[in-house]
Amino acid sequence: MEKFLEKYRHPYWRKDAATALKTGGHGGMDYFCLRDFVDMVRYDREPWLDCYDAAAYNALNHCSAKSIDAKGAPIEIPDFTKGKWQDPDWRTGRPGPAAAIRA
DSSP, rough: HHHHHHHHHOOOHHHHHHHHHHHHHHGGHHHHHHHHHHHHHTTOOSSSSOHHHHHHHHHHHHHHHHHHTTOOOOOOOOOOOGGGGTTTTTTTOOOOHHHHOOO
């Protein structure tokens, strides 16, 4: 396992693992998430997660509970984009997070 970890370790972990583990919760992941968020705002980069992603991630818990209540029946996850996700460029051209903060 260790040889695969070294081979496929993300560059963030190669460079900043000690700092992340010392200062961030959740095994260091909080450090990287917060650092990326600050960089997105500072450099007006498009976020890697948006409100549609957040809604879909949060719906998973609700849909799982509904499935369990229905004895394991499949439950459709809501499409919060109303089908926009089917266009590969649907997220292109949106303002970055700094624009929302300035507004």
